[in-house]
Amino acid sequence: MGSKGLLLLKGVAPPKKQSNYIFNYTRTRSSSWSSKTPIFRECSTTTATTSSLEPPDVPRLAETARISLSPHEVDEFAPKIRQVIDWFGQLQAVDLNSVDPAIRADNETENLRDDSPETFENREAMIAAIPSYEEPYIKVPKVLNKE
Amino acid sequence: MASTLFRTIQTHSFMLYPTTLLRRSNGVFYCTMKSTHSQTATQEKQQIRVTPQNQQNKAKTLDKIAKDYEAIIGIETHVQLSTLTKAFCGCPYNYGSQPNTSICPICMGLPGALPVLNSKVIESAVKLGLALNCKLSLNSKFDRKQYFYPDLPKGYQISQFDIPIATGGYLDVDLPIEFGGGHRRFGITRVHMEEDAGKLLHSEDGDYSQVDLNRAGVPLLEIVSEPDMRTGVEAAEYAAELQRLVRYLGVSNGNMQEGSLRCDVNVSIRPVGQLEFGTKVEIKNLNSFSSINRAIDFEIARQALLYSQGQGDQIVQETRLWEEGAQKTITMRKKEGLSDYRYFPEPDLPEVILSAEYINSISSSLPELPEMKRQRYEKMGLSMQDVLFLANDMNVAQFFDATIAKGADVKLAANWIMGDIAAYMKNEKLSINEIKLSSEELAELIASIKSSTISGKIGKEILFELMAKGGTVKRIIEERDLVQIVDPSEIEKMVNKVLSENPKQLEQYRGGKTKLQGFFAGQVMKISKGKANPGLLNKILIEKLNAKS
Numbered sequence: 055m056g057s058k059g060l061l062l063l064k065g066v067a068p069p070k071k072q073s074n075y076i077f078n079y080t081r082t083r084s085s086s087w088s089s090k091t092p093i094f095r096e097c098s099t100t101t102a103t104t105s106s107l108e109p110p111d112v113p114r115l116a117e118t119a120r121i122s123l124s125p126h127e128v129d130e131f132a133p134k135i136r137q138v139i140d141w142f143g144q145l146q147a148v149d150l151n152s153v154d155p156a157i158r159a160d161n162e163t164e165n166l167r168d169d170s171p172e173t174f175e176n177r178e179a180m181i182a183a184i185p186s187y188e189e190p191y192i193k194v195p196k197v198l199n200k201e
Numbered sequence: 202m203a204s205t206l207f208r209t210i211q212t213h214s215f216m217l218y219p220t221t222l223l224r225r226s227n228g229v230f231y232c233t234m235k236s237t238h239s240q241t242a243t244q245e246k247q248q249i250r251v252t253p254q255n256q257q258n259k260a261k262t263l264d265k266i267a268k269d270y271e272a273i274i275g276i277e278t279h280v281q282l283s284t285l286t287k288a289f290c291g292c293p294y295n296y297g298s299q300p301n302t303s304i305c306p307i308c309m310g311l312p313g314a315l316p317v318l319n320s321k322v323i324e325s326a327v328k329l330g331l332a333l334n335c336k337l338s339l340n341s342k343f344d345r346k347q348y349f350y351p352d353l354p355k356g357y358q359i360s361q362f363d364i365p366i367a368t369g370g371y372l373d374v375d376l377p378i379e380f381g382g383g384h385r386r387f388g389i390t391r392v393h394m395e396e397d398a399g400k401l402l403h404s405e406d407g408d409y410s411q412v413d414l415n416r417a418g419v420p421l422l423e424i425v426s427e428p429d430m431r432t433g434v435e436a437a438e439y440a441a442e443l444q445r446l447v448r449y450l451g452v453s454n455g456n457m458q459e460g461s462l463r464c465d466v467n468v469s470i471r472p473v474g475q476l477e478f479g480t481k482v483e484i485k486n487l488n489s490f491s492s493i494n495r496a497i498d499f500e501i502a503r504q505a506l507l508y509s510q511g512q513g514d515q516i517v518q519e520t521r522l523w524e525e526g527a528q529k530t531i532t533m534r535k536k537e538g539l540s541d542y543r544y545f546p547e548p549d550l551p552e553v554i555l556s557a558e559y560i561n562s563i564s565s566s567l568p569e570l571p572e573m574k575r576q577r578y579e580k581m582g583l584s585m586q587d588v589l590f591l592a593n594d595m596n597v598a599q600f601f602d603a604t605i606a607k608g609a610d611v612k613l614a615a616n617w618i619m620g621d622i623a624a625y626m627k628n629e630k631l632s633i634n635e636i637k638l639s640s641e642e643l644a645e646l647i648a649s650i651k652s653s654t655i656s657g658k659i660g661k662e663i664l665f666e667l668m669a670k671g672g673t674v675k676r677i678i679e680e681r682d683l684v685q686i687v688d689p690s691e692i693e694k695m696v697n698k699v700l701s702e703n704p705k706q707l708e709q710y711r712g713g714k715t716k717l718q719g720f721f722a723g724q725v726m727k728i729s730k731g732k733a734n735p736g737l738l739n740k741i742l743i744e745k746l747n748a749k750s
Contacts, residue, residue, distance in 0.1 A: 118541060120349055157342050157364060157552055158551065164552075164553070165317060165551055166317070166318055166320040166323070167286075167291070167318065167319055167320065168320060169286050169320065171292070171293035172286075172292075173303075174305035174306070180305075183311075188411070191300055191301065191402070191412060191413055192411065192413075193409050193410075193411060193412075194410050195351075195410070196407070196408050197351055197410065
């Protein structure tokens, strides 16, 4: 159950070849409104200089996901998580030199909704499911600082 | 009439500052003596500052220090859209509703719920992007910004990280006359769509807090400016212009008090001539345009003082809160390290695709924006003061445009609107659309005065009735028999009558008391029921008074 959270990895980095595309490319299929400027894409993850992926920092992952792990569990999970990463790492073998990066993988239509109000009909059930509800507020422990 | 300078007609938090308060350094030291909860311009103007000599010297030194440094200011603004429903679900949003009454599984982040984007959000984003002269990304996406906080039900905020919907624009701003005027262009780095979090209230004593999720999921547009502002005044006017813009576009009501327009300011200073930027400090909790102005001035002075004392390293990158009461910035608890938001593309939402047709249709539906209006009014020959006033509120500008469209003289229409009409609206707390005066009747009134059908004074009376009760100029003139008397022989008759009825005053006048001319004029006005044309009246009166001597 906690494994889903642990899949958010810090160390996933694109291979060397692909990094060229990330920082400077012009899109042929769909360009921005002013077609002359290239789009610069900022990566939120670090780029690795080697071709292998960084091993996961399990304690840090657990911290950011707010999951407590005992040292024993850290040792137990680290190789398993690493295996999952390396399994995805097979994708690095693909040659992407002539491929434009895609923004998203799907080709769905836009799926938009009209701006017309709809009241949810079972508010009571939602409120009843709140662990600590003090009419009309949801009661939570005091947290002063974000993160 | 136009001497009372009304900056706006609707409640507006931007205040007028007398120029003496402008010297940044003075603002720092004298702030504590100001009455802190006064928010009206008149109260500020009436403050008397008593300063001992050494404080004045200190202020002078600060002034000098501040001149050696250049301030670099950038602003991040969040605009809450006035859509009927939230960004990703159909819950309505109404400011001030009972807590937790406008919620559903989607905005509460309950398991299994999926977001569906409100089409109006894209429309608003495109409108704003175009109005800010940005490049629109024909393809953009949503990302998850992940962090834990009680008012964030999903544990992440749906936002746009690396591919925002609009980038690289600018905003043209006219600084208010009372601050020296001038034109500025500030760059806009990006505009992106995101959702708001709920409201978190901390209990006074207790170790608990309270969450209201009515606001969770409300659409926001975040506007990030280039660090182009250099003074508190410029920053405040940038924010005011953004407010004007979103109101003109109809995408938001831009109320800082309600929280539909929120500004966070980033301030750093560097010695004049240095290329590197100094350490950047973020300031939050700014609730009005004047707070923006004062907070920035305070922060610039604070940083300059530290630098000049060789303590520049005490300026750290942090977030400070502006305390309206104490009129200063204070440190929030320092964060350890930068936040790692672990951005990744929102898997539950498809790409946002804009077609050229869509953009063009929105572009052609944009109203005349404030800057365009100001330029047009300037070309009409109005003074900058008039221009800034008339273009500030879209409804006022519309009223003005309608009035002159019916042929009214531009300057006269401006004077009436800025003077008597604005005063009435302020007293009665009405907007220009709520007063009973119509633009047609204002045009009619101006024409009637111009053609000397009625005098200016009578015109003012009629105006009052029109604003309060409506009706037409023509009917009021008829009903109350207000047509001006311009027939010289008629006036002469009245003058003769007054002179003959007041022999004592006449003698006094002849004896040298020339001030009595006013007395005679008043008497003639009285018997003419205010209808005598003042110019003619005085001309004939003087003739008569001087003739018989």
